[in-house]
Amino acid sequence: MSIRDAILFFWRVTPVRVYLRVVLFLLPIMAVWAELQTRGASETAVICLLLVQALAVSTGFESHASRGYYDPPLALCSRRRAAAAHFVASALPGVAAWIAIGIVETVAGGGALALAFRPASLLALALVSTLPWAVSVRFGPFTGGVAWLILWGALFLTGRGFRLIPLFQGAEPQGTVLVRTAAGILLPFFLPSAPWRPVELLLFGLTAAGAAATAAGYLGRASFPLRESDS
């Protein structure tokens, strides 16, 4: 099974939920409307997309594989290829919507580098695509996205999230590299508009890559007995 067929397989068998795809389709339209109202207002669409993408990529792997739904790619592909194809199929709708928003911003901005295409924004997308996907691979559909949403909710309900906001404000980066990096990973929707040091951007990239590699490594050594009967 080629990587293309494996992506198509995961896309057909366990696609991103239809209501999330509808939201992802509507976000670039919302960006057009926002840009027509006020130039630069499409930041809202970017932030909304980051929130939706955390849920959209949480398609789950082990729970489907343990029912035998993923037997064809597991039988016909290497585990590494299956993991890569599953990630692409899960992240693709959000990435496509992101690119559409970036194009809207570029056109509205007269060719200036769109917010969606800035390095910090792309790393925010990478973080919200890889971390929830990696968690849901092991723990089931939506677990990664929901866990992150609960964490965000808990941070702001307890007031701790508000204490982190000054780290993302100002023209120059405030605070130590480690604290800012940790805060950025916890609250990636602040990444696009905040100033970041190169080392912090590198750490965001490494975190996203590490999450994807950890999940792929797990899939490379996971057994999938049938859940219905382990006989």
Next chain:
Amino acid sequence: MTAERLAARGLFKAYGEREVLRGADLTLEEGAVVGLIGENGAGKTTLLRILCGFIRADQGEVLDHGQPVSAFAPRSGLVHFGGGSTLPPGASARGWSRLVSGEKTGVGESRRIRDLSRGTRQKLGLEAWLARPRSLTVVLDEPWEGLDPDGARWLNARLQERAADGAAILVSSHRLHDLASVCHRYAFLAAGRVRVADAGQLGAQVGGEDLVRAFDRLREEPSP
């Protein structure tokens, strides 16, 4: 001498305290259909899934064309169908079969798999997997489940064709009469071990009743 396609050597597998396989050996050779027989919970599905690279055995090895392969490496030319319940209910029947069979048109209907009857689902899975070109090893779990008599005859004919083309075939089933119509050898799985008998050893005209008696006899014999 026939060539060895896929083989298990000394497989051990336990789920917690429960030992399912205790030194199971099995060899699939080109052109031969092997019927895997065992009670519910004997470990048939576990053995099949270890052979196919979905589960890692606690001990033992799997050989692909005589060479040891890692637990999860894809087996060359493998066709595996685990039954209608392993088909994804939300996928379109035709789209799924197109990707599995590798054919442009695919088989089956445009309806979702969940909307198909049990027998139609089973036939869809078998048709798609058995349409794959260059299949060297065919591993099927309860393939006759839900098939009507015409479907069962179709499956028997396809298995015999594939065996004549040189495929090594392993079929796990409780339907002994159906097994008797296609198998050259039988692998009896009991107490975590496999005992193999040629169809000829069980009588020139092997029927389901003979298999039942042979299975009962092997269960009663002490393990070697």
